Amino acid sequence: MKIDRIELRHVKLVLVSPFVTSMGTEYDEEHIIVRVDAGGVTGWGESVAEGTPFYSYETVPTAWHILQDFLIPSILGKDIANVDEAIASYAKVRGHMMAKAGLEAALWDAFAKTEGISLSQMLGGTRKKIDVGVSIGIQDSVAGLLKKIDGYLAEGYKRIKIKIAPGFDLQFVEAVRKEFPAILFQVDANSAYTLDDIGIFKKMDQYNLLLIEQPLGYEDIFDHSKLQRELKTPICLDESIHSLDDTRAAIELDSCRIINIKPGRVGGFTESKLIHDYCATMNIPVWCGGMLESGIGRAGNVALASLPNFTLPGDISASKRYYTEDIVDPEFIVNPDGTMDVPVKPGIGVEVNMKMLEKVTVRSESYKA
Ligand code: OSB
Numbered sequence: 252m253k254i255d256r257i258e259l260r261h262v263k264l265v266l267v268s269p270f271v272t273s274m275g276t277e278y279d280e281e282h283i284i285v286r287v288d289a290g291g292v293t294g295w296g297e298s299v300a301e302g303t304p305f306y307s308y309e310t311v312p313t314a315w316h317i318l319q320d321f322l323i324p325s326i327l328g329k330d331i332a333n334v335d336e337a338i339a340s341y342a343k344v345r346g347h348m349m350a351k352a353g354l355e356a357a358l359w360d361a362f363a364k365t366e367g368i369s370l371s372q373m374l375g376g377t378r379k380k381i382d383v384g385v386s387i388g389i390q391d392s393v394a395g396l397l398k399k400i401d402g403y404l405a406e407g408y409k410r411i412k413i414k415i416a417p418g419f420d421l422q423f424v425e426a427v428r429k430e431f432p433a434i435l436f437q438v439d440a441n442s443a444y445t446l447d448d449i450g451i452f453k454k455m456d457q458y459n460l461l462l463i464e465q466p467l468g469y470e471d472i473f474d475h476s477k478l479q480r481e482l483k484t485p486i487c488l489d490e491s492i493h494s495l496d497d498t499r500a501a502i503e504l505d506s507c508r509i510i511n512i513k514p515g516r517v518g519g520f521t522e523s524k525l526i527h528d529y530c531a532t533m534n535i536p537v538w539c540g541g542m543l544e545s546g547i548g549r550a551g552n553v554a555l556a557s558l559p560n561f562t563l564p565g566d567i568s569a570s571k572r573y574y575t576e577d578i579v580d581p582e583f584i585v586n587p588d589g590t591m592d593v594p595v596k597p598g599i600g601v602e603v604n605m606k607m608l609e610k611v612t613v614r615s616e617s618y619k620a
């Protein structure tokens with residue numbers, strides 16, 4: 252497949268409601284959409300580097316720089332036989348996983364379209380429908396949170412995750428568990444605590460949470476093992492896991508018993524698959540995290556979550572839970588039974604809505620062989 256042309260688009264999508272976490276408040280989501288034209292097909296990917304370096308050190312400008320100056324020149328004009336060959340050509344670039352994942356995703360889509368199979372099929376997916384959950388930002392009041400959860404459960408969502416931060420933790424967790432004793436319920440701290448807060452997590456341990464996501468440092472593996480030792484509730488790592496090597500360290504140290512896989516955070520679907528396969532052999536469940544993606548990134552997450560060891564519902568919600576209008580057609584919807592259909596058409600399996608994409612693009616650049 253000859254890589255004829257690559258296009259980058261800095262997009263900005265306005266969220267239907269602000270998303271509040273321990274990292275701050277997001278009103279809109281800035282990402283990079285990557286388009287690859289190769290061998291007569293068009294592949295699409297999304298780099299989830301954000302406008303701010305609060306979740307990850309990567310931002311839209313850093314990812315753009317790495318894509319434009321290093322990743323794109325390494326494959327543009329070349330005849331590439333498969334995704335692994337592309338990865339090998341930019342393997343000497345260290346870090347910048349979100350930049351890499353955006354390009355890799357577009358290549359996966361292009362190769363799957365060339366072969367006429369769905370991305371799910373190409374990745375080794377085994378499910379036609381996936382179980383989905385919702386990630387709810389920090390709310391002003393307990394009553395407001397309960398009402399939101401009620402609404403999402405009515406829409407079918409199979410699992411509720413709430414964001415927590417110091418001062419916005421135990422009282423919310425206790426109230427949710429009291430109101431909804433039987434739901435799959437988990438929390439995400441986005442690294443807002445330290446080992447000094449162990450008392451908070453020991454109290455949280457009594458609420459039958461499915462997992463506690465990334466309570467401690469965003470690069471930490473060691474302190475999490477000290478915390479996990481004191482808890483019944485599984486810790487799940489998100490921010491700290493950038494590779495299969497990180498995953499091995501975390502599991503061998505018993506720093507977590509569940510892994511959140513976000514393709515953007517680990518450099519793409521290839522590394523995601525390696526982590527998925529390793530976790531399967533270690534009896535460690537995985538689930539697919541989210542970065543408030545547009546439908547392009549979401550399609551990739553849905554395909555990935557169709558692999559067999561994605562046994563817990565992902566942070567993969569309906570398009571309308573994030574954005575008034577998505578940039579893909581059809582938009583992603585949640586079935587009344589809390590599942591989402593895995594697209595079956597070639598590649599990502601949804602069409603890019605060019606009119607909407609144009610509307611949300613703030614800058615674009617194309618690179619020709
Ligand atoms: O920590 O999982 C996270 C969104 C942006 C950055 C980090 C996270 C999140 C979410 C939202 O929790 C998940 C989603 O896309 O629904």
Ligand code: MG
Nearest residue numbers: 439464465489
């Ligand atoms: Mg998280």
